[in-house]
Amino acid sequence: MKKKIEKGQEFIHTYSHLFQCPICQARMQARQTSLCCSNGHQFDLSKKGTLYFLKHQAKSEYQKKMFEHRRMMIKSGMYQPLLAFLAAYCEDERILDVGCGEGSFLQEIAEAVNLQASVGFDIAKEAIYLATEDTHDIFWCVADLTNLPFANQTFSTILNIFSPSNYAEFRRVLQKEGQVIKVVPQSGYLKELRKAFYPDDVTKQNYSNEQVVKKFERSFSSVVYKRLTYSFAVPEDRRWSLLEMSPLEWGVSSAQKESISQETLEKITVDLDILIGKNE
Numbered sequence: 589m590k591k592k593i594e595k596g597q598e599f600i601h602t603y604s605h606l607f608q609c610p611i612c613q614a615r616m617q618a619r620q621t622s623l624c625c626s627n628g629h630q631f632d633l634s635k636k637g638t639l640y641f642l643k644h645q646a647k648s649e650y651q652k653k654m655f656e657h658r659r660m661m662i663k664s665g666m667y668q669p670l671l672a673f674l675a676a677y678c679e680d681e682r683i684l685d686v687g688c689g690e691g692s693f694l695q696e697i698a699e700a701v702n703l704q705a706s707v708g709f710d711i712a713k714e715a716i717y718l719a720t721e722d723t724h725d726i727f728w729c730v731a732d733l734t735n736l737p738f739a740n741q742t743f744s745t746i747l748n749i750f751s752p753s754n755y756a757e758f759r760r761v762l763q764k765e766g767q768v769i770k771v772v773p774q775s776g777y778l779k780e781l782r783k784a785f786y787p788d789d790v791t792k793q794n795y796s797n798e799q800v801v802k803k804f805e806r807s808f809s810s811v812v813y814k815r816l817t818y819s820f821a822v823p824e825d826r827r828w829s830l831l832e833m834s835p836l837e838w839g840v841s842s843a844q845k846e847s848i849s850q851e852t853l854e855k856i857t858v859d860l861d862i863l864i865g866k867n868e
């Protein structure tokens with residue numbers, strides 16, 4: 589089996605045209621295990637075959653542990669109906685997965701349909717290292733959402749699943765007529781968890797994505813909506829992962845989590861809006 593760095597090297601040599609320098613926006617060329625621009629900025633592959641495009645070390649609140657739990661939940665089938673829906677829009681696409689975390693969503697899609705060589709990035713290095721356990725032809729890197737290290741009109745699809753967005757950058761790196769697929773929580777998403785975490789705080793129990801949807805409509809054309817709502821039976825040995833995978837858990841004590849995992853989490857509601865818009 590190929591080493592991770594060899595896999596990364598092969599990718600940047602074959603697909604150097606997908607990238608651009610995040611410092612000076614010049615084109616990049618692959619040299620051995622690095623990508624270099626004509627102004628001398630150089631980005632070296634890590635041993636895991638990833639590239640690090642941030643100027644400064646980013647302090648991330650996200651922990652490796654949280655991404656491992658997230659992967660467990662995705663692998664346990666919690667998002668299967670979502671993945672089945674997304675796969676239908678991803679056949680033969682060249683995908684950029686924005687804020688890909690540990691990469692499970694893109695990997696599951698690559699398992700289901702054929703993709704062109706695709707890229708996932710996140711600001712959290714820990715998550716990107718986990719993503720390299722993947723065996724598909726996907727390239728993983730650490731990058732800044734507001735200054736993407738990719739050339740203009742490179743990708744045919746941007747996936748933006750539960751992650752922040754920068755629509756100016758999305759439009760720049762998307763091909764003409766390319767699509768953005770954005771997945772955002774709807775009002776019932778993980779409602780059992782919110783209720784358990786914040787039993788006395790109704791404002792935290794409720795969630796509205798209205799502003800997010802409006803902004804998306806202003807940024808892309810021919811927007812298609814799909815609301816996906818279902819209940820997922822949480823396998824008993826996954827209840828702890830469900831509690832640990834979400835930023836919702838911040839500020840909740842382990843004792844409280846322990847009692848929630850025992851009692852209230854047999855079923856969890858997944859309630860999502862999927863927005864698909866075109867770049868013009």
Ligand SMILES: [Zn+2]
Nearest residue numbers: 609612625629
């Ligand atoms: Zn440069």
